[in-house]
Amino acid sequence: KKNVFSGIQPTGIPTLGNYLGAMRNWPLLQEEYHCIYSVVDLHSLTVRQEPANLRRQTLSLVALLLACGINPEKSLLFIQSHVPAHAELAWLLNCYTQFGELSRMTQFKDKSAKHPDNINAGLFCYPVLMAADILLYQADLVPVGADQKQHMELARDVAGRFNGIYGDVFRIPEPYIPKDGARVMSLQEPAKKMSKSDENPNAYILLLDDADTILRKFRRAVTDSEAEVVCREGKDGINNLISIYSIVTGKTVPEVEHEFAGKGYGDFKTAVGEAVAEALRPVRETYADLLKNKDYLADVYTKGAEKARAIAGRTYAKACKKLGLVLPQ
Numbered sequence: 001k002k003n004v005f006s007g008i009q010p011t012g013i014p015t016l017g018n019y020l021g022a023m024r025n026w027p028l029l030q031e032e033y034h035c036i037y038s039v040v041d042l043h044s045l046t047v048r049q050e051p052a053n054l055r056r057q058t059l060s061l062v063a064l065l066l067a068c069g070i071n072p073e074k075s076l077l078f079i080q081s082h083v084p085a086h087a088e089l090a091w092l093l094n095c096y097t098q099f100g101e102l103s104r105m106t107q108f109k110d111k112s113a114k115h116p117d118n119i120n121a122g123l124f125c126y127p128v129l130m131a132a133d134i135l136l137y138q139a140d141l142v143p144v145g146a147d148q149k150q151h152m153e154l155a156r157d158v159a160g161r162f163n164g165i166y167g168d169v170f171r172i173p174e175p176y177i178p179k180d181g182a183r184v185m186s187l188q189e190p191a192k193k194m195s196k197s198d199e200n201p202n203a204y205i206l207l208l209d210d211a212d213t214i215l216r217k218f219r220r221a222v223t224d225s226e227a228e229v230v231c232r233e234g235k236d237g238i239n240n241l242i243s244i245y246s247i248v249t250g251k252t253v254p255e256v257e258h259e260f261a262g263k264g265y266g267d268f269k270t271a272v273g274e275a276v277a278e279a280l281r282p283v284r285e286t287y288a289d290l291l292k293n294k295d296y297l298a299d300v301y302t303k304g305a306e307k308a309r310a311i312a313g314r315t316y317a318k319a320c321k322k323l324g325l326v327l328p329q
């Protein structure tokens with residue numbers, strides 16, 4: 001069986017972009033692969049977090065991932081900071097990653113432009129920690145949205161470089177980017193990706209938004225001055241809505257175009273809003289039930305971390321040994 005690894009940061013409630021680009025696909029892989037999923041709390045420290053929020057959001061995200069369908073009997077689900085080998089391997093890999101390659105990361109450039117007062121070393125080395133996450137579990141496939149492609153390339157480069165010097169230590173991972181939903185766009189500026197850090201809340205749908213809020217945000221979605229529901233170059237807003245509608249309903253793009261032929265944008269936006277609200281309803285309901293059961297959540301992430309520590313510890317020890325570090329006896 002191939003190994004799958006992916007992670008998500010506990011920086012607020014995930015968006016419809018996180019869901020369609022990543023979270024929704026994670027449970028679909030558990031039948032076929034050995035899946036390991038992590039709430040990457042260490043990554044979120046690269047941007048200043050309020051401690052009480054971080055704690056709440058981390059637990060909430062564990063519940064939300066379970067609500068999306070991750071089954072702890074089949075997959076490992078754990079909190080990154082519970083497995084020290086992530087930070088440890090990241091240090092080793094830092095010494096095999098060049099300043100120049102990290103300087104080229106577009107996410108680093110974007111985030112440092114956005115937070116000029118806090119361009120910390122962690123933010124710069126973020127992709128190395130991500131590489132460590134993946135390489136520790138000898139992952140073959142990493143299901144992520146399109147925005148993580150460059151980080152994935154770095155992880156592959158660093159792993160290949162390390163293997164080139166020390167022999168086969170790490171499996172070289174492949175990004176697993178969905179055909180549809182890999183880049184869900186902002187509802188307000190459809191040339192930009194949907195992001196929960198957008199200052200305009202109408203730009204994104206949060207997984208826990210109620211049906212009325214979802215409907216209202218879709219009705220306000222920015223489109224274009226034409227009136228045809230067709231997927232075409234230059235119609236970023238409509239293309240995004242068609243893509244979202246197509247994923248949540250399982251209809252093809254031509255089917256969607258046919259369904260709304262001769263109808264206006266108003267009808268279409270309402271239909272998209274209703275379909276998304278309906279698709280997220282079971283997630284929201286299951287989440288609310290799970291959150292009441294803190295003991296169950298603790299049991300899931302505690303057992304998950306125990307198993308993860310065993311797997312990660314083996315890879316870390318192997319890397320240390322190859323480097324010439326003396327292992328504790």
Ligand code: TYM
Nearest residue numbers: 006007008009017018021022130144145182183184193194
């Ligand atoms: P994060 O927490 O920002 O996002 C989690 C996942 O959601 C995807 N995503 C999107 N997909 C489609 N459309 C969008 N608008 C959209 N916005 C976000 C992301 O691509 C991601 O898959 N660096 C990672 C977390 C991470 C990780 C890892 C991932 C840390 N270690 C190891 C994989 C493997 C991140 O910041 O994701």
